[in-house]
Amino acid sequence: MGDEPTLAGQPRQGVRADAQRSIDALLTAAAEVFAEDGVDAPVRQITAKAGVGAGTLYRHFPQRSDLIAAVFRHEVDACAAAAPTLAARYDPLEALTRWLQRFAGFIATKRGLSAALHSGDTTYDSLPGYFQQHFEPALSALLDSAAKAGAIRSDADPWDLLRAIGNLAVPAADDDSGHTQRMIALLVDGLRFGAGA
Amino acid sequence: MGDEPTLAGQPRQGVRADAQRSIDALLTAAAEVFAEDGVDAPVRQITAKAGVGAGTLYRHFPQRSDLIAAVFRHEVDACAAAAPTLAARYDPLEALTRWLQRFAGFIATKRGLSAALHSGDTTYDSLPGYFQQHFEPALSALLDSAAKAGAIRSDADPWDLLRAIGNLAVPAADDDSGHTQRMIALLVDGLRFGAGA
Amino acid sequence: MGDEPTLAGQPRQGVRADAQRSIDALLTAAAEVFAEDGVDAPVRQITAKAGVGAGTLYRHFPQRSDLIAAVFRHEVDACAAAAPTLAARYDPLEALTRWLQRFAGFIATKRGLSAALHSGDTTYDSLPGYFQQHFEPALSALLDSAAKAGAIRSDADPWDLLRAIGNLAVPAADDDSGHTQRMIALLVDGLRFGAGA
Amino acid sequence: MGDEPTLAGQPRQGVRADAQRSIDALLTAAAEVFAEDGVDAPVRQITAKAGVGAGTLYRHFPQRSDLIAAVFRHEVDACAAAAPTLAARYDPLEALTRWLQRFAGFIATKRGLSAALHSGDTTYDSLPGYFQQHFEPALSALLDSAAKAGAIRSDADPWDLLRAIGNLAVPAADDDSGHTQRMIALLVDGLRFGAGA
DNA sequence: AATGAATGAGTGTTCATTCAT
DNA sequence: AATGAATGAACACTCATTCAT
Structure with a gap:
């Protein structure tokens, strides 16, 4: 029930502050990367720009x-x-x-x-x-x-x-x-x- | 110069017989592969089906x-x-x-x-x-x-x-x-x- | 120092009730996971089944x-x-x-x-x-x-x-x-x- | 017929000299690595020691x-x-x-x-x-x-x-x-x- | 002219472990 | 004491392209 990865982008109650920070960083980075290189851009490019590990991306967004x-x-x-x-x-x-x-x-x-x-x-x-x-x-x-x-x-x-x-x-x-x-x-x-x- | 790869598909004078044979094989193979798996299909798939080496493809068709x-x-x-x-x-x-x-x-x-x-x-x-x-x-x-x-x-x-x-x-x-x-x-x-x- | 992880499986005096509950849940979960997927199964699988965090597992069982x-x-x-x-x-x-x-x-x-x-x-x-x-x-x-x-x-x-x-x-x-x-x-x-x- | 990867280790007629050199290098390297770290050792360790690219290994030995x-x-x-x-x-x-x-x-x-x-x-x-x-x-x-x-x-x-x-x-x-x-x-x-x- | 062996960077994904909360 | 988010190294494998043969 509290497991809706599709909604990861939205601030929700119960999401830890650090997690929300990662999510925000990822969304910001991904938006830039998508704009620059399209939605097929390598995952690493996004995580690098967001300053988070690859696992963090997969945790919040299991599917591209x-x-x-x-x-x-x-x-x-x-x-x-x-x-x-x-x-x-x-x-x-x-x-x-x-x-x-x-x-x-x-x-x-x-x-x-x-x-x-x-x-x-x-x-x-x-x-x-x-x-x-x-x-x-x-x-x-x-x-x-x-x-x-x-x-x-x-x-x-x-x-x-x-x-x-x-x-x-x-x-x-x-x-x-x-x-x-x-x-x-x-x-x-x-x-x-x-x-x- | 005098080398117009774009025209490779067309029989031309001055093309050696074996070269023309390779070209034909490649075109036939590529047609099948494109139909089957799309134009993004791996190069190897085409050369394998044509029975020619990868170099031969690049000679005649430098660009995909x-x-x-x-x-x-x-x-x-x-x-x-x-x-x-x-x-x-x-x-x-x-x-x-x-x-x-x-x-x-x-x-x-x-x-x-x-x-x-x-x-x-x-x-x-x-x-x-x-x-x-x-x-x-x-x-x-x-x-x-x-x-x-x-x-x-x-x-x-x-x-x-x-x-x-x-x-x-x-x-x-x-x-x-x-x-x-x-x-x-x-x-x-x-x-x-x-x-x- | 009174801290004997090897004995974590056994009820002991001085173990807080909530800790003991975590230990029991982990043991039960691990038993099922080991039976299903062998002793090399991912740690997360065990903690998820036990309903505890990964840290809890490492606290009680520092070594696999x-x-x-x-x-x-x-x-x-x-x-x-x-x-x-x-x-x-x-x-x-x-x-x-x-x-x-x-x-x-x-x-x-x-x-x-x-x-x-x-x-x-x-x-x-x-x-x-x-x-x-x-x-x-x-x-x-x-x-x-x-x-x-x-x-x-x-x-x-x-x-x-x-x-x-x-x-x-x-x-x-x-x-x-x-x-x-x-x-x-x-x-x-x-x-x-x-x-x- | 000429496609028997299992036999890659044996010198055969029709194998180009450079290919045989790669195969030999791979076998030597793999033997050492297997002895050192077991047969599960990372592929890269073998290719690095053999001085060949990863693709070369996969060409000659598609399966581990x-x-x-x-x-x-x-x-x-x-x-x-x-x-x-x-x-x-x-x-x-x-x-x-x-x-x-x-x-x-x-x-x-x-x-x-x-x-x-x-x-x-x-x-x-x-x-x-x-x-x-x-x-x-x-x-x-x-x-x-x-x-x-x-x-x-x-x-x-x-x-x-x-x-x-x-x-x-x-x-x-x-x-x-x-x-x-x-x-x-x-x-x-x-x-x-x-x-x- | 033809071959096909070699390259090796690049990719998605996993997972034990740590540590901020 | 408990959580679970974050890490990030590690891995197998692919494939366009080059170039020695």
């Missing part, structure tokens, strides 16, 4: 995906939380588009994340579920609003879209940041196309 | 991307060649859609190819150019026809679309083969949406 | 051999105690044979014990002495009786025999349970052979 | 047991070959006893070998068969001769004896070299005991 999930938690939360905010400020279609761009921005900074998700490596098995769980509701609400407003078709599958953008947003060698944005716009146009039908 | 390009040459040609065929048989929009699906089918069978393209590994640097060079003209013609026919907007960038579908078509763990098709349809709808504008 | 000795104490006592019982019930030769088989049975269930005894690892240094101290008198008495009865030679060294059977009884990959028994019978025959001389 | 077998080949051969020599020089019983002592001497110098044989580790799976194949015929002949001469019982199982002595001869912390000899003598006496029956 646990670390990834923990590192991204804040960003995931922030991204998902942006959905209602945007919905309140903009009209449904605009809110949808902006959030998809926001989501793409999240993905774009995660080098190797998409590859990991599709690697078939069982180490990352829990990751799709994690993202699905956090992002799908957010997008689902936006799609519903836009559909109700008659702006887009009503049969759009949120998970389909998340997967698509998750793949589209992987950064290319040439940093053509406009590419992803254009493609998202195109997908949204596709959704609009069916609206009047 | 050279081998990949050579192996896929035929399929790339066939895929590109399908464009005019489809254009002749179907109306512009239908032809476009069908070819994009065809292209997605090509990508989908290349395990690890998309990841390699976006790995940042300089070993694969020449690959995007290779694909661009072969596929872009094919798609460009289809887009032009459809645009001229008023079926889609006229400002679609072929390379944008190729990149997008190249990313979308990576096979997921759950073999949701419909996902890619739905996304392509959505993208095409997006192109149609702007047509009247 | 201390734990082993304590865990086996009851079985060692029982095995040693079987000697007089068998001596009372059977004729000297029969009693000797039966006890050696009994002893072999004890060894056979201790996966990794023999290896540990011969590993050269100083961690196990105290173990031979422990076993010698407990088993040698038992066997010695049986040998003396049999020798006095003229059934076996009189110069048999008990510790020699204990060591021999300790080694013979290590379980092999193929569970040839008869092997040890046959070899013990052969050794006893060897003792008998010299009897008439 | 392959290396052990190769290292011991000469000694195994020599030990097995001693059987007919002893049989020619001594009477059957004496020859048997002397050969068993010889065999025990072989085992005694192999620290960790017995443990490896009984470890259950699949890495060593091929070892028992290797030893059985080489030693059993040698012992079998000696047993037959002695049995025919009426010196020992005729139902002795050679593999049983080999296993027994293989276990008995493992060196203890205290180097009681006499122990093994005494136990072998006792086993032989056991064989003699049943002879008249």
Whole structure:
């Protein structure tokens, strides 16, 4: 019951101060390393930067995906939380588009994340579920609003879209940041196309 | 000088018979291995299947991307060649859609190819150019026809679309083969949406 | 200094109740783990099963051999105690044979014990002495009786025999349970052979 | 056909000079390391002493047991070959006893070998068969001769004896070299005991 | 031109032991 | 007295690439 490695990233009661210090150091280090070299970066690079032993990492994050999930938690939360905010400020279609761009921005900074998700490596098995769980509701609400407003078709599958953008947003060698944005716009146009039908 | 490894896959004058035999064996073996284990498969697996030494592979294909390009040459040609065929048989929009699906089918069978393209590994640097060079003209013609026919907007960038579908078509763990098709349809709808504008 | 870890297994005056509880939990857990995975099983496995911290184990059993000795104490006592019982019930030769088989049975269930005894690892240094101290008198008495009865030679060294059977009884990959028994019978025959001389 | 790693220790035609040099260096180094630290010694210790890379070892001896077998080949051969020599020089019983002592001497110098044989580790799976194949015929002949001469019982199982002595001869912390000899003598006496029956 | 032996850095992971809490 | 977090050396093994043969 008190054993939820997935939650290692969150301050909890009952976690010793020294442990929490290690966890924080690891999360900070991992965030930097992931940003620098992608999520496949060697474990040692992270532990070295965090100033902890390898065993400490494995204690708190038995699976690599646990670390990834923990590192991204804040960003995931922030991204998902942006959905209602945007919905309140903009009209449904605009809110949808902006959030998809926001989501793409999240993905774009995660080098190797998409590859990991599709690697078939069982180490990352829990990751799709994690993202699905956090992002799908957010997008689902936006799609519903836009559909109700008659702006887009009503049969759009949120998970389909998340997967698509998750793949589209992987950064290319040439940093053509406009590419992803254009493609998202195109997908949204596709959704609009069916609206009047 | 006069040494163009990128062309190793093509029979050329001046290539000794035994060298050509090695090249053929390597291409055949690599094709099988790529199909089985993806383009990241260990080099040894390929040389073993080809019955040649590792040095022979590196002589003819100094870069891994050279081998990949050579192996896929035929399929790339066939895929590109399908464009005019489809254009002749179907109306512009239908032809476009069908070819994009065809292209997605090509990508989908290349395990690890998309990841390699976006790995940042300089070993694969020449690959995007290779694909661009072969596929872009094919798609460009289809887009032009459809645009001229008023079926889609006229400002679609072929390379944008190729990149997008190249990313979308990576096979997921759950073999949701419909996902890619739905996304392509959505993208095409997006192109149609702007047509009247 | 009043601190005799070797005796940790025995209830003593002056041991705090909570300490005794930890010791008992450790002994119970270790017994199960040893039976399951041998005496080389990871320490964590034992502490986890016992529900105590690693430090607690090291406090009471600074050496791994201390734990082993304590865990086996009851079985060692029982095995040693079987000697007089068998001596009372059977004729000297029969009693000797039966006890050696009994002893072999004890060894056979201790996966990794023999290896540990011969590993050269100083961690196990105290173990031979422990076993010698407990088993040698038992066997010695049986040998003396049999020798006095003229059934076996009189110069048999008990510790020699204990060591021999300790080694013979290590379980092999193929569970040839008869092997040890046959070899013990052969050794006893060897003792008998010299009897008439 | 040309792929028999088990035979890597033997000079063969078709083995390149450099490869043979590596193999020799590895065998020499491994022999020393095994003698010093037992057969469980770290791989790196061997490669370092041999002055070759780790990969070279794995190329020639994919399994640890392959290396052990190769290292011991000469000694195994020599030990097995001693059987007919002893049989020619001594009477059957004496020859048997002397050969068993010889065999025990072989085992005694192999620290960790017995443990490896009984470890259950699949890495060593091929070892028992290797030893059985080489030693059993040698012992079998000696047993037959002695049995025919009426010196020992005729139902002795050679593999049983080999296993027994293989276990008995493992060196203890205290180097009681006499122990093994005494136990072998006792086993032989056991064989003699049943002879008249 | 071809071979394939050699390299050796690099990786994930384990685990006995210590010591701050 | 008890905890369990932290350590970090140690290990087997892989594989792209080079280069002697």
